[in-house]
Amino acid sequence: MATYLDDAFWCKIPAFSQVSEDEFIDYKWQIKHSVCNEPNLIKTIKDIAPDEFIKAACQGFSKTPMAVRITPYLLSLINWRDPWHDPICKQFIPTSNQLMEDHPMLRLDSLHELKDAIAPGLIHRYAHKALFLPLDTCPAYCRFCTRSYAVGRDTNIVKKVNLPIAPQRWKEAFNYIESHPELEDVAISGGDTYNLSAEHIKAIGFRLLQIPHIRRIRFATRGIAVMPMKILSDEKWLKAITSVLNLGRQLHKEVALHTHFNHASEITSITQLAMNQLFELGLVVRNQTVLLRGVNDTASQMQLLIKRLSYINIQPYYVYQHDLVKGVEDLRTSVETAIKLEKNVRGVAAGFNTPTFVLDTPGGGGKRCIHSYEYYNRETGVSVYTAPAVKPGQYFLYFDPLHSLKVEIRAAWQDPKKREEMCSEALKEVIPVP
Numbered sequence: 001m002a003t004y005l006d007d008a009f010w011c012k013i014p015a016f017s018q019v020s021e022d023e024f025i026d027y028k029w030q031i032k033h034s035v036c037n038e039p040n041l042i043k044t045i046k047d048i049a050p051d052e053f054i055k056a057a058c059q060g061f062s063k064t065p066m067a068v069r070i071t072p073y074l075l076s077l078i079n080w081r082d083p084w085h086d087p088i089c090k091q092f093i094p095t096s097n098q099l100m101e102d103h104p105m106l107r108l109d110s111l112h113e114l115k116d117a118i119a120p121g122l123i124h125r126y127a128h129k130a131l132f133l134p135l136d137t138c139p140a141y142c143r144f145c146t147r148s149y150a151v152g153r154d155t156n157i158v159k160k161v162n163l164p165i166a167p168q169r170w171k172e173a174f175n176y177i178e179s180h181p182e183l184e185d186v187a188i189s190g191g192d193t194y195n196l197s198a199e200h201i202k203a204i205g206f207r208l209l210q211i212p213h214i215r216r217i218r219f220a221t222r223g224i225a226v227m228p229m230k231i232l233s234d235e236k237w238l239k240a241i242t243s244v245l246n247l248g249r250q251l252h253k254e255v256a257l258h259t260h261f262n263h264a265s266e267i268t269s270i271t272q273l274a275m276n277q278l279f280e281l282g283l284v285v286r287n288q289t290v291l292l293r294g295v296n297d298t299a300s301q302m303q304l305l306i307k308r309l310s311y312i313n314i315q316p317y318y319v320y321q322h323d324l325v326k327g328v329e330d331l332r333t334s335v336e337t338a339i340k341l342e343k344n345v346r347g348v349a350a351g352f353n354t355p356t357f358v359l360d361t362p363g364g365g366g367k368r369c370i371h372s373y374e375y376y377n378r379e380t381g382v383s384v385y386t387a388p389a390v391k392p393g394q395y396f397l398y399f400d401p402l403h404s405l406k407v408e409i410r411a412a413w414q415d416p417k418k419r420e421e422m423c424s425e426a427l428k429e430v431i432p433v434p
């Protein structure tokens with residue numbers, strides 16, 4: 001039987017030592033006390049984190065694409081005696097001395113979402129499914145966000161594309177979806193749908209469910225992992241989700257939540273209570289994990305995460321190979337790591353709770369099973385994938401991080417001519433000779 005952290009764990013943070021349980025599990029208190037800038041971060045952790053860490057964190061934020069935003073809940077779960085190795089800290093706080101050089105083939109919007117968008121915030125890549133982005137904010141900002149081109153505030157190195165909450169903009173998306181009968185699925189993401197008001201949840205949910213050809217909708221939120229107390233204390237929001245779920249039931253359509261946990265230490269007794277509530281309502285919750293170096297890239301870490309998620313009725317359905325995102329090479333692993341991990345994970349949980357390891361192909365080919373490469377050169381780190389049902393005839397290249405390659409190969413990637421040769425050599429292996 002799994003047991004989860006259930007003491008007043010936040011009291012070890014001096015800034016929260018006097019906070020009562022009632023306050024701590026109030027989502028409004030969490031939002032009000034979330035750390036949203038560097039001075040505030042320093043103030044909150046100055047008595048518990050090593051000085052060198054605080055200095056490196058401030059320098060880190062000036063070099064990375066995501067702004068500071070972290071909830072008191074997350075701050076309370078970090079081991080501040082050794083934040084350098086803490087799996088939660090690594091996800092939200094960059095430190096300058098851990099940052100690594102970007103791979104030269106890396107692009108800000110590596111999945112080509114902007115290119116594949118048919119209207120601002122609406123991506124129609126798979127014939128049956130659309131990705132709708134009604135907002136560009138989240139309750140906490142992950143360093144490795146794929147959508148770092150848009151999510152959160154501008155940073156020193158990235159001027160964001162804005163996708164604000166704007167019902168007028170959404171109308172264009174709804175009209176497009178309505179006029180495309182091949183669409184059955186809509187993923188509502190962002191940003192994070194936790195940050196949508198109850199009224200907006202209902203407006204979006206009802207509108208989409210009433211489109212006859214839409215059969216399934218899912219709200220994407222990392223909220224259950226970064227601020228589970230919202231499920232327990234924001235009655236209006238929960239009622240809104242429930243009313244969308246109920247309409248879906250009446251219309252025989254699925255309404256689900258897709259969430260995002262990366263490490264077992266993100267799960268506490270508060271998460272369990274929140275999940276119990278969602279389970280009682282009959283809401284299906286699925287999890288998408290991102291494979292992160294130093295966070296969940298060992299068999300024991302990934303196995304424990306899967307077991308803990310399954311225990312609280314979250315279906316761990318995907319593990320994503322880390323996308324090529326600016327400023328987070330220290331968190332990326334090779335495809336080889338993902339392949340080994342997948343073998344170690346299969347068999348520890350029921351088949352339906354065993355995640356598929358996928359790689360979202362740079363260039364917009366969509367998600368491919370990690371094992372399904374056409375070619376993989378472990379020396380140069382180039383893998384080639386195809387997506388016959390999404391973009392037939394095209395080839396998609398993924399690049400292992402430089403730190404996973406030999407020194408001479410790393411140097412070769414810095415040379416534009418050799419770079420070109422390594423990519424052509426990989427493509428030659430798979431493109432049929434006419």
Ligand code: SF4
Nearest residue numbers: 138141142145191222
């Ligand atoms: S919650 Fe999702 S969208 Fe928001 S910053 Fe994290 S990865 Fe990006």
